[in-house]
Amino acid sequence: xxxxxxxxxxxxxxxxxxxxxxxxxxxxxxxxxxxxxxxxxxxxxxxxxxxxxxxxxxxxxxxxxxxxxxxxxxxxxxxxxxxxxxxxxxxxxxxxxxxxxxxxxxxxxxxxxxxxxxxxxxxxxxxxxxxxxxxxxxxxxxxxxxxxxxxxxxxxxxxxxxxxxxxxxxxxxxxxxxxxxxxxxxxxxxxxxxxxxxxxxxxxxxxxxxxxxxxxxxxxxxxxxxxxxxxxxxxxxxxxxxxxxxxxxxxxxxxxxxxxxxxxxxxxxxxxxxxxxxxxxxxxxxxxxxxxxxxxxxxxxxxxxxxxxxxxxxxxxxxxxxxxxxxxxxxxxxxxxxxxxxxxxxxxxxxxxxxxxxxxxxxxxxxxxxxxxxxxxxxxxxxxxxxxxxxxxxxxxxxxxxxxxxxxxxxxxxxxxxxxxxxxxxxxxxxxxxxxxxxxxxxxxxxxxxxxxxxxxxxxxxxxxxxxxxxxxxxxxxxxxxxxxxxxxxxxxxxxxxxxxxxxxxxxxxxxxxxxxxxxxxxxxxxxxxxxxxxxxxxxxxxxxxxxxxxxxxxxxxxxxxxxxxxxxxxxxxxxxxxxxxxxxxxxxxxxxxxxxxxxxxxxxxxxxxxxxxxxxxxxxxxxxxxxxxxxxxxxxxxxxxxxxxxxxxxxxxxxxxxxxxxxxxxxxxxxxxxxxxxxxxxxxxxxxxxxxxxxxxxxxxxxxxxxxxxxx
Numbered sequence: 001x002x003x004x005x006x007x008x009x010x011x012x013x014x015x016x017x018x019x020x021x022x023x024x025x026x027x028x029x030x031x032x033x034x035x036x037x038x039x040x041x042x043x044x045x046x047x048x049x050x051x052x053x054x055x056x057x058x059x060x061x062x063x064x065x066x067x068x069x070x071x072x073x074x075x076x077x078x079x080x081x082x083x084x085x086x087x088x089x090x091x092x093x094x095x096x097x098x099x100x101x102x103x104x105x106x107x108x109x110x111x112x113x114x115x116x117x118x119x120x121x122x123x124x125x126x127x128x129x130x131x132x133x134x135x136x137x138x139x140x141x142x143x144x145x146x147x148x149x150x151x152x153x154x155x156x157x158x159x160x161x162x163x164x165x166x167x168x169x170x171x172x173x174x175x176x177x178x179x180x181x182x183x184x185x186x187x188x189x190x191x192x193x194x195x196x197x198x199x200x201x202x203x204x205x206x207x208x209x210x211x212x213x214x215x216x217x218x219x220x221x222x223x224x225x226x227x228x229x230x231x232x233x234x235x236x237x238x239x240x241x242x243x244x245x246x247x248x249x250x251x252x253x254x255x256x257x258x259x260x261x262x263x264x265x266x267x268x269x270x271x272x273x274x275x276x277x278x279x280x281x282x283x284x285x286x287x288x289x290x291x292x293x294x295x296x297x298x299x300x301x302x303x304x305x306x307x308x309x310x311x312x313x314x315x316x317x318x319x320x321x322x323x324x325x326x327x328x329x330x331x332x333x334x335x336x337x338x339x340x341x342x343x344x345x346x347x348x349x350x351x352x353x354x355x356x357x358x359x360x361x362x363x364x365x366x367x368x369x370x371x372x373x374x375x376x377x378x379x380x381x382x383x384x385x386x387x388x389x390x391x392x393x394x395x396x397x398x399x400x401x402x403x404x405x406x407x408x409x410x411x412x413x414x415x416x417x418x419x420x421x422x423x424x425x426x427x428x429x430x431x432x433x434x435x436x437x438x439x440x441x442x443x444x445x446x447x448x449x450x451x452x453x454x455x456x457x458x459x460x461x462x463x464x465x466x467x468x469x470x471x472x473x474x475x476x477x478x479x480x481x482x483x484x485x486x487x488x489x490x491x492x493x494x495x496x497x498x499x500x501x502x503x504x505x506x507x508x509x510x511x512x513x514x515x516x517x518x519x520x521x522x523x524x525x526x527x528x529x530x531x532x533x534x535x536x537x538x539x540x541x542x543x544x545x546x547x548x549x550x551x552x553x554x555x556x557x558x559x560x561x562x563x564x565x566x567x568x569x570x571x572x573x574x575x576x577x578x579x580x581x582x583x584x585x586x587x588x589x590x591x592x593x594x595x596x597x598x599x600x601x602x603x604x605x606x607x608x609x610x611x612x613x614x615x616x617x618x619x620x621x622x623x624x625x626x627x628x629x630x631x632x633x634x635x636x637x638x639x640x641x642x643x644x645x646x647x648x649x650x651x652x653x654x655x656x657x658x659x660x661x662x663x664x665x666x667x668x669x670x671x672x673x674x675x676x677x678x679x680x681x682x683x684x685x686x687x688x689x690x691x692x693x694x695x696x697x698x699x700x701x702x703x704x705x706x707x708x709x710x711x712x713x
Contacts, residue, residue, distance in 0.1 A: 123195035204559035211593035212696035213570025292513025344458020404453035412437030514549035521553025630670035
């Protein structure tokens with residue numbers, strides 16, 4: 001007969017095992033540190049040996065130190081709750097599940113890594129398909145202390161005599177914990193539908209869709225950890241790239257993978273996918289829509305083929321007493337001919353010089369024929385003029401080697417942009433783009449254009465380094481750092497705009513513009529993909545164009561698998577019911593997840609007079625901070641956000657975050673104060689979708705402040 005009592009005794013039993021595990025981990029850490037120190041001793045001893053022996057000992061050192069450092073990195077990860085699960089099988093076997101695999105000194109298993117195939121039943125077993133699991137136990141810890149346990153009895157009637165079953169609700173306990181500045185991993189509470197997506201094969205494109213709060217991002221990050229565990233040789237060297245919608249988002253998820261021992265994955269926002277670009281400016285919805293469309297690629301091609309704004313309009317040069325002149329029309333024809341070869345402009349200056357010199361020779365030759373004088377020798381004339389300093393000075397201003405930033409800034413000149421555009425774009429759109437590019441700085445939408453220009457312009461020719469210098473640098477590099485140290489942060493040593501990742505994750509994929517898909521696609525030319533999104537939350541106004549660009553990024557032969565997550569674990573059912581109202585006209589019922597958690601607390605919708613909006617926002621924020629223990633988000637329209645920040649300066653608190661609707665994507669807060677919801681709708685090119693995002697950020701409490709008495713109807 002099963003005993004539904006004895007919680008304290010069961011906790012003590014699990015604590016005894018956890019103590020053994022942590023003691024073994026400390027022993028493993030000491031052994032790894034000793035191995036690393038031994039490697040360093042080999043390095044010092046090798047310096048006085050013969051060359052062959054030195055090379056052999058350095059290789060032995062590298063292997064030893066690399067292995068030791070790998071072990072230490074894993075052991076030094078944030079391992080609170082190192083052991084979080086236990087499975088009791090029908091044959092009487094017991095297996096503990098945790099963040100990493102641990103064996104004792106006799107190689108007997110103490111903990112099974114959650115990513116190992118043997119651990120899959122912890123996530124996948126159900127009462128309908130128990131997978132020979134009688135009891136599944138979730139162990140909750142604080143530091144190295146077990147504080148609670150929670151059991152599922154999956155095979156009632158087959159449990160051995162005396163088996164104790166304790167509690168219910170490990171998942172709900174985790175969901176009710178307050179939120180902080182960083183996302184926590186979910187290794188202890190992964191649900192079956194999530195685990196199936198996490199363990200999907202690495203090849204091709206794995207799509208994970210689902211509404212707010214379904215754990216899409218957490219699943220994608222745990223999938224990365226799983227792939228690095230199961231496909232380390234294939235994935236580890238080339239690297240994994242995770243791309244999120246904003247720097248706030250990448251900061252929020254930054255501790256998830258390190259907490260599982262994976263600290264070599266690159267996290268980048270859409271604003272910093274290319275190296276060396278800083279995006280600090282917002283865009284109006286119309287500007288962002290124009291910049292994201294594939295029409296921009298044609299416009300950028302026109303821009304790089306147009307003469308720079310300050311390029312000289314003519315060339316005057318003397319040859320043997322004859323003044324030779326090329327006017328604006330002739331120079332324009334030469335420029336078109338050079339661009340017609342298809343070579344990137346930044347690598348075409350020599351071609352341009354030869355074309356100009358050829359035109360000068362033809363002109364001089366024509367003058368000679370007309371005047372009946374001796375015709376100039378072509379090669380001699382081209383060589384002489386090409387060596388002149390005045391020609392070089394003219395050439396570098398006429399055929400500039402330009403950066404992407406210079407091209408985009410030149411497009412901020414309204415007259416120049418009008419000439420580039422011609423009749424391909426309405427004047428109103430030209431004005432929107434010119435105003436945007438005339439600003440001092442760039443927006444997130446500009447980043448994809450700058451990356452496109454980088455490819456279109458081409459890299460300028462680089463000076464060759466002296467061979468001896470290069471060889472010396474390689475030798476010094478090899479002697480000063482071990483292989484393991486060189487691999488410690490591989491991103492640091494990769495070339496700019498590295499494009500050979502083995503796996504790329506794109507979160508909030510529904511928001512990427514076609515031009516952003518082109519930018520992301522360049523980084524994943526040889527990669528498998530995990531793509532996370534929700535069509536209902538899309539902020540891009542032309543889904544068909546974005547879908548075509550997305551498929552082009554994956555390549556024509558990509559294989560696809562799709563997983564849909566249907567349970568909203570974040571929002572209370574009361575909060576999600578309000579959020580669902582605002583998208584009822586743009587989403588079908590099957591596109592909305594099921595919120596499984598009831599709080600008994602309805603969202604507060606307050607109608608406010610415009611003149612008292614400021615004081616009400618401050619009061620509601622202070623009230624929210626007093627009601628929840630975790631973070632509080634104040635969300636408004638992009639144009640209103642600076643004002644909200646100034647209003648709340650007096651309510652400054654380390655748990656308070658003020659963001660716009662788009663920046664809030666992917667984030668979550670214990671409490672949210674949403675200001676003027678209608679403004680989020682009117683500023684968005686996709687209507688209520690951004691508002692839907694904002695309303696679904698709250699886990700516990702939501703307050704909406706509006707000056708519209710009819711909202712949300």
